[in-house]
Amino acid sequence: MFETEQEMSLMFEKFLKMNFGNTYLKECQGLFGVPDFVFYAKQKQEISIISFELKLKNWKKAAKQAFRYKSFSNISYVVLASGSSKAALSNIELFQKYNIGLAKFDNDSFFEILYKPEIGTPYSEELNQKLVNTISSSRKKSKNIEALV
Amino acid sequence: MHLAEHPKVGTVVIKKGAIKSFTSLERIKREVELLSELESDFYPKQHHFNIDVKTKEFEIVEDYIEGKVLREVMGQFKTPKEIFTLFNFLVKGLSVIWDKNIVHRDLKPENIIIRPNGMPCIIDLGIARFLDLESLTKTISPMGPCTPIYAAPEQLANNKNLIDPRTDFFDLGIIALELYLGVHPYDPAYVGNNFSIVENIMQNKYIVESGTVKRDNTIVEFANKTLQIQPYDRYRNYQMLTAFIAKQI
């Protein structure tokens, strides 16, 4: 199991890069809350934003933070260390109710989506636009986005 | 203490004693000066006051007051109206020193003379500030083994920071109840426990009625507002005390 959130974050970063591409921002400031990872995927003219909140244990706190990211994201995920995902699973209705994604991740880089939310419109056009403006000049490409969305 | 005849002023009382407390000599001297300037019927005129720092003794010479000590005439103040009427004058007299930021510290029936015209006169004002805890908690009394105590919790705890006019209010509360009930309200024999008077005061255990005397609401209200452990739960100043008393007479 992960000893620290930092350890989990480093491993998750590697996992993201390998499986989905370099198209992410880490601990982005100036939004609503500070998401651990903001992943973006450009499809034709549209940019989809997927945010991730990583936590070792506290799924409820993670869910509240992940909800905040829906202000600027199309999808928001809580990623829990595998060992703690059971408690979250038994409260899956909360994730369903608020349309927040739930996934588990362990130090073998094993990533499993426990609840896949529906894609949505960010609540804050302004914040979303701010993010899009930061990203739009990037030429990086994403892959396998269907797995998340 | 003894009586003497002064050639100019007549009968005087001379009190001599040992000073046990030197902690606030400056304040004591200032108070003594203020007291010697008092021109009030509620206090005997003080003619002479001396503190000998070397021998650690004090001497007070003041007018002798005609009348009877309250202890002897407690029977004259039994009804709430009689008690509050007396207290009305008593508080008026005490306000003279409270206004000067002086606390009596030793109010008890032995220190109040009832003049032939019924007005109270407060004596022993100078002595209290020299007494330490031991002296305060003992007094010569005809009541035998149980020694009556007229001291507020902060005096018993020797908490000098807390001594202010509200300390005197507490003593007034004890006196009021004792006048009404005929017995010391903290007397364990009546409270019904094995503690001493001092311990009962510290624990806030007192009676408001005895076998023979039923409770009176105004006396109870007065007692409950003065006999609080914390000064902040008592009347804040004598004006509030006076306002309550005035309503009862």
Added chain:
Amino acid sequence: MKVYHQTGFRDKWNIESFRNGVGNGLIFSPINIDADKLFAMDVKLKQSGFLDPQLYLLNEAKGTIDTYPYFPGNLKPDFTTPDLDNSHIQLAQLCVDYQMKNDFHYLIIPSRYYADNPTTYFAQSTDYFVIPFCDYVKENKIQKKVLLSVIVKTIMLSDEVKRNEVLNWITGHQNIDGVYLIFENNFASKQIKDFDYLLNTLKFIKVLKDNQMEVHLGYTNTEALLYSIAMPDSVTVGSYENLRSFGIKRFQDLEKSQMRPPNARLYSAQLLQWIDYEYIQAMKSLMPDYANYFDESEFRPLMFTPEFKWHFAKPEPYKHYFYVFDKQIKKLSPTQEGRIDELKGSIKNALSLFKKIENNILLDDDSDGSHLPTWFNVINAFQKELTK
């Protein structure tokens, strides 16, 4: 019950609101306003309020406080506590004179702040501040009411011995009319959720009111509504959080003070809470009737337009709060029982409104109603105290 503006940075907003009839007066802040500028101000702005002398750290020259004649550094450079021995009378006189010159409604006796709790604190405060101040007022036959400023530290609420000490000290002063009371707030959460703390503050206020003293509470936030059931004489409204929650850092001249800009939030009288504007955006997306959860004011229409750029430098959210909260306080029942019943009803109503919101929005701990059940319990506990 009155409402004073706790002014500080951006006091312009408070002054404009006050001119428009919001609040009963202004509490002026020397660290934010130059002494001459304050003196030159329209006396009508000053006559209903007062000055907080802000000598909390004695000689810390934060902001414009050193422009004031009573600032210790102006009496002697490098002024320290021992200097008070020689200068306390002069300091008191200068402090009274300046306040009199401005014709404030109340005269305020300054107070010092210590991180720890020295045993000589009360005795020193009496000797260095209360006595010289009151003596000077008496000598000059000044008729204005005098309030003693007191910072109540958390330990003075939780520790019985300390609490008794401070209450006996305050109530023992015969030449003051009341207190300018500040409850120190070191909580991490934006609303106070500590049951014991809140109950102890209510009991504290009650003791002072039972002693027939005027009680003016400074640096209050939404909890002023809760405090209202102890019948204080006034509470405050402040713009930024450091004016709605007392912390000594505000008075420290820190070289590298890291000021994180606050998120814009909007106060709702119905919800008894400040809601982060991003949650309002979410409510707008998910709840067609979202505007009904917020109060009417002349500022609301503008704030709820799509073009409104929410930012902490915008006056509208704060002026809206001044107006709404002032109205909320003024509507409170004049009786204690009435207030208790009203507040219980308001809390119940707020909780049911939060339930509706939380059908759609997952609010965080600083925007939700998680403080309300505690407040309800505090009210019940205080009610029991009143019947003792």
